Amino acid sequence: MGKLIYAANISLDGFLEDETGAFDWSVPDEEVHAFWNEHERHIGTSLYGRRMYETMRVWESDDWLNDEPAVVRQYAGIWRDADKVVYSASLNDVSTARTRIERRFDPEAVRQLKEASGADLSIGGAGIAAEAFRHGLVDECVLLLCPVLVGGGKPALPRGVRRDLELLEHRRFDNGVIYLHHAVRNPA
Numbered sequence: 060m061g062k063l064i065y066a067a068n069i070s071l072d073g074f075l076e077d078e079t080g081a082f083d084w085s086v087p088d089e090e091v092h093a094f095w096n097e098h099e100r101h102i103g104t105s106l107y108g109r110r111m112y113e114t115m116r117v118w119e120s121d122d123w124l125n126d127e128p129a130v131v132r133q134y135a136g137i138w139r140d141a142d143k144v145v146y147s148a149s150l151n152d153v154s155t156a157r158t159r160i161e162r163r164f165d166p167e168a169v170r171q172l173k174e175a176s177g178a179d180l181s182i183g184g185a186g187i188a189a190e191a192f193r194h195g196l197v198d199e200c201v202l203l204l205c206p207v208l209v210g211g212g213k214p215a216l217p218r219g220v221r222r223d224l225e226l227l228e229h230r231r232f233d234n235g236v237i238y239l240h241h242a243v244r245n246p247a
Contacts, residue, residue: 061176103178
């Protein structure tokens with residue numbers, strides 16, 4: 060059975076992106092990128108909301124990767140090797156391999172996907188992650204706390220949801236980013 064892991068880069072004040080939708084403050088350096096590569100190697104399926112999928116699908120193309128560091132090029136391969144499920148009522152088709160669309164988030168279908176999976180699953184996108192938290196589906200959180208205050212924007216964690224967490228691991232990167240890995244102790 061796979062665990063469902065919510066993984067995100069967040070500002071110190073708890074946002075995924077600022078009020079303008081920017082997240083340039085969370086672009087990883089090589090050390091942090093290598094961390095994400097290692098994390099993603101263990102993910103068999105990524106669950107995305109439409110906007111997160113549209114952000115991540117850049118990894119399908121090699122056009123822009125030629126001059127990037129090896130760690131960035133490696134991530135593209137890791138991302139392509141994972142299955143992807145996009146939850147969207149408005150997206151007509153997908154432009155990436157190993158990707159399917161689900162029209163609505165069905166908690167029971169996600170439970171079955173977890174039970175049938177031989178690898179962990181990742182969930183990304185604030186809205187879809189909030190649904191997973193509300194339904195007690197998230198088993199772990201991997202958060203990289205970026206040393207920046209953005210003052211507002213899209214919250215990284217859902218409002219109105221109570222979950223107790225147990226710290227499993229933490230680490231400080233040279234650039235000041237803090238890695239926090241928690242288990243969710245009381246899923247619904």
